[in-house]
Amino acid sequence: MAEDDGLYAVTPxxxxxxxxxxxKYDKETVHAILDEAFLCHVAYVxxxxxxxxxxxxxxxxxxxxxxxxxxxxxxxxxxxGAPICMTxxxxxxxxxxxxxxxxxxxxxSCVILGTGEAVTDLEEKRAVxxxxxxxxxxxxxxxARNPTEAELKATSVVALELSExxxxxxxxxxxxxKPDMDSPIWAGVLPFDQVKGVGEPQPDxxxxxxxxxPQYVSKYCRPSSKxxx
Amino acid sequence: MAEDDGLYAVTPxxxxxxxxxxxKYDKETVHAILDEAFLCHVAYVxxxxxxxxxxxxxxxxxxxxxxxxxxxxxxxxxxxGAPICMTxxxxxxxxxxxxxxxxxxxxxSCVILGTGEAVTDLEEKRAVxxxxxxxxxxxxxxxARNPTEAELKATSVVALELSExxxxxxxxxxxxxKPDMDSPIWAGVLPFDQVKGVGEPQPDxxxxxxxxxPQYVSKYCRPSSKxxx
Numbered sequence: 001m002a003e004d005d006g007l008y009a010v011t012p013x014x015x016x017x018x019x020x021x022x023x024k025y026d027k028e029t030v031h032a033i034l035d036e037a038f039l040c041h042v043a044y045v046x047x048x049x050x051x052x053x054x055x056x057x058x059x060x061x062x063x064x065x066x067x068x069x070x071x072x073x074x075x076x077x078x079x080x081g082a083p084i085c086m087t088x089x090x091x092x093x094x095x096x097x098x099x100x101x102x103x104x105x106x107x108x109s110c111v112i113l114g115t116g117e118a119v120t121d122l123e124e125k126r127a128v129x130x131x132x133x134x135x136x137x138x139x140x141x142x143x144a145r146n147p148t149e150a151e152l153k154a155t156s157v158v159a160l161e162l163s164e165x166x167x168x169x170x171x172x173x174x175x176x177x178k179p180d181m182d183s184p185i186w187a188g189v190l191p192f193d194q195v196k197g198v199g200e201p202q203p204d205x206x207x208x209x210x211x212x213x214p215q216y217v218s219k220y221c222r223p224s225s226k227x228x229x
Numbered sequence: 230m231a232e233d234d235g236l237y238a239v240t241p242x243x244x245x246x247x248x249x250x251x252x253k254y255d256k257e258t259v260h261a262i263l264d265e266a267f268l269c270h271v272a273y274v275x276x277x278x279x280x281x282x283x284x285x286x287x288x289x290x291x292x293x294x295x296x297x298x299x300x301x302x303x304x305x306x307x308x309x310g311a312p313i314c315m316t317x318x319x320x321x322x323x324x325x326x327x328x329x330x331x332x333x334x335x336x337x338s339c340v341i342l343g344t345g346e347a348v349t350d351l352e353e354k355r356a357v358x359x360x361x362x363x364x365x366x367x368x369x370x371x372x373a374r375n376p377t378e379a380e381l382k383a384t385s386v387v388a389l390e391l392s393e394x395x396x397x398x399x400x401x402x403x404x405x406x407k408p409d410m411d412s413p414i415w416a417g418v419l420p421f422d423q424v425k426g427v428g429e430p431q432p433d434x435x436x437x438x439x440x441x442x443p444q445y446v447s448k449y450c451r452p453s454s455k456x457x458x
Contacts, residue, residue: 151330216368224261
């Protein structure tokens with residue numbers, strides 16, 4: 001067995017082509033993304049039609065685990081050994097360039113290809129379900145009423161090995177064209193975080209003097225976010 | 230042509246099976262989800278393997294639009310007329326039940342099936358790209374340097390009609406089993422919002438008196454969220 005170099009083998013299917021420098025194949029980056037997020041999108045193919053479903057997950061070692069009710073179509077498909085894709089995305093910020101063309105986002109994403117494997121042993125199921133709760137709300141298992149055998153049997157658990165995996169990461173300020181650099185247009189990053197929400201705007205390091213943060217950035221909101229809580 | 234009843238036709242492929250009561254097929258719900266989020270996940274099938282890529286989008290009327298560099302593999306696939314799926318998910322809150330089995334999330338998601346169509350007319354492209362910027366950062370188009378013809382030509386724009394569409398929405402408190410209802414276990418919802426981040430915990434309306442919000446809820450964080458900004 002080859003020594004673990006901390007990297008996932010790059011395959012033609014996982015090699016990042018666009019902005020190849022943003023492609024990451026090291027376990028540290030992949031694990032950090034998987035451990036920070038808790039919602040993933042999983043796709044399976046039904047009669048040629050891809051279907052993407054959002055769901056919770058956790059990582060334990062070199063596997064990620066999905067769960068759901070035994071009647072869940074996604075899990076049935078995943079357990080059948082059909083090829084699936086699981087993508088995890090963390091949106092870290094809106095990148096406002098001087099030109100609309102160079103607007104971008106800072107993000108960390110991870111794409112996992114493979115086939116699922118049903119976890120049927122009740123004690124292994126129990127460990128995975130604890131893992132999912134602990135991943136999403138650390139500390140919760142110790143307090144909540146733990147699953148009964150009937151509940152374990154009513155739950156499907158599926159494992160997906162971290163083998164064909166790639167991450168893609170964009171960080172940093174906008175990359176504008178030279179002729180735009182001395183325009184009096186505000187440029188910078190508006191950071192996002194799952195827990196903290198939108199943060200303080202980060203002006204571009206090369207922003208020309210005297211350009212104020214526009215209100216549509218400093219008071220950023222979405223249609224309903226004013227009313228949520 | 231049939232009168233518009235504000236509903237998308239339910240097809241065997243879009244009918245929500247699990248928790249069917251959470252399935253929504255009305256334009257108002259679908260549009261609200263699409264207008265609140267700005268990041269979607271799009272899947273295409275390559276040689277039997279589904280691939281999910283996160284990307285930005287906007288809705289204009291009964292179409293959603295994707296864009297990217299002309300060399301972008303996802304867009305090439307979408308333009309080829311192959312079946313694709315676009316899913317938009319808003320995670321609105323963690324639902325902590327008294328039993329781990331009934332833990333859940335509040336969310337609003339929307340699944341769109343169909344085939345893409347390339348937008349090639351430069352003025353239509355310009356309108357869509359403005360639409361995407363305006364959707365994500367309202368007010369930005371008026372200030373940033375708008376696309377040149379060369380930039381428009383370097384950008385692929387693809388439309389996807391809102392025709393085979395379903396939404397799924399979960400709201401409200403945890404649904405625990407009767408025997409668990411008088412346990413002295415904190416239950417409630419920890420709300421999430423893209424802009425505001427994590428909000429104040431909302432105790433379950435039937436929580437028994439004297440149960441304090443646990444620290445793992447009131448001080449909720451993710452591994453790196455302390456260091457983001």
